[in-house]
Amino acid sequence: MNTPRATRRLTLALAAAVVLSFTGAACSSDNGNSGGGGSENKKITIGIKFDQPGIGLKTxxxxxxxxxxxxxxxxxKQLGYSPKDIEWKEAKSADRETLLQRGDVDYIVASYSITPKRQEKVDFAGPYLLAHQDVLLRANDxxxxxxxxxxxxxxxSVTGSTxxxxxxxxxxxxxxxxxxxxxxxxxxxxxxxxxxALTTDDSILAGYAAQPQFKGKFKLAGFKLSNENYGIGVQKGDTELxxxxNKALEKMVADGSWQAAVNKNFGPAGYKNEPAPKIGVVVT
Structure with missing residues (x-):
């Protein structure tokens, strides 16, 4: 028969074991968003445009x-996230730097031209597309x-656009x-x-002009007013991400996925894209 003192020691030992088991479980279920983990709860938040056909559109x-x-x-995917792990967040032109600075998104892919002024606030991977500023007109103008x-x-144009x-x-x-x-x-x-007239990048304008409901209503002027180097915005100083x-973008070009995406999204508008830009090379 156990003495009261022995029974107390046994109870304390069992309680300690329960605490340790819960601690271990908590550690093993960490939700960390590091690209390669196996957690079922990991998520990544990405900023995109919601209103740009051919670029970023929420249907x-x-x-x-x-x-x-x-x-x-x-x-x-290259960072370790499947499509179901992605939480999409609208990134309007005027809000992009703020979204990154506040940590509301992990990165932004939203027709985001790399400029010296923006580079003071955020960092850019890429570029991943070279577009040109153009003008959209009514077809009969x-x-x-x-x-x-x-x-x-x-x-x-839109508030915050260059x-x-x-x-x-x-x-x-x-x-x-x-x-x-x-x-x-x-x-x-x-x-x-x-x-x-509406002015922005030719890739964006082509996306609009190609929509079935606008067929025959608009035309691109073809002015090529500037070079727009699209980059992926990340929080300032996040060199690791x-x-x-950048490695993911290089792979996308190398395995043909980049050109396939260009053909899929811009092909119907007859958009003649520039070749895939080299990482770190901004065309001025």
Whole structure:
């Protein structure tokens, strides 16, 4: 028969064993978002555009499509995340730096042009696409045939974008800038005659012009006003993640997945893309 003292020692030993077992279980179920773990609960949050057909679009069914989505998904896979591990977050042009600085997203793939000003706040992997700034016009508008014709015209772009400012300062100083919250709003304004032109990257404009509901309504001017080097934004100083993303992008080009994504998303619009850029080489 156990003495009271022995019984107490046995109870304490059992209690200690239970505590240790719970501690071990907690350690083994860590949710860490390091790319290679096997946790069922790991997630990665990626910022993309929700309103850019061909680039980043959230469809009425809740699916996500576009070139940036394909690039982001491929990179995530190389980091150890399956599509079901991805949480998509809208990254509007004016919000991208803030999202990264606050840690709301792990990285951003959202037609994000690499510029010195932005590099002061965030770091970029890539570039992964070289686009060019262009202008979208109504199909029947023959009043704008050269960049300088944008003077005294109502020119639309989105808040936070570099495109409209580029036109205003370098090409058509008398252009009347109209800044909206998203490209869809600019497109509606262009369709209704509220604005005369929409300016942003040719890849984005081609995506819009190729949509079935806009067939025959718009045309690209073909001006090639600037070089836009799309990069993947990461938090400033996160060199480890930046390097991993760069390796993933190199692999995407090497195995043909990059060109397949270009053909899939831009092919229907007849968009003539530049070759895949070299990592770390920004064309000015």
């Amino acid at each position: 009425p069914s809740g699916a996500y499509t576009g070139f940036d989505v394909d690039v982001a998904t491929y990179v995530a 023959n009043s704008i045939t050269k960049p300088s014709d944008l003077n005294n015209k109502k020119l639309c 495109s409209a400012q580029n036109v205003k300062t370098k090409i058509a100083p008398k252009a009347q800038l109209q800044e909206y919250g998203g490209y869809s709003e600019c497109l509606t304004g262009l369709e209704n005659g509220v604005v005369d 930046k390097d991993k993303i």
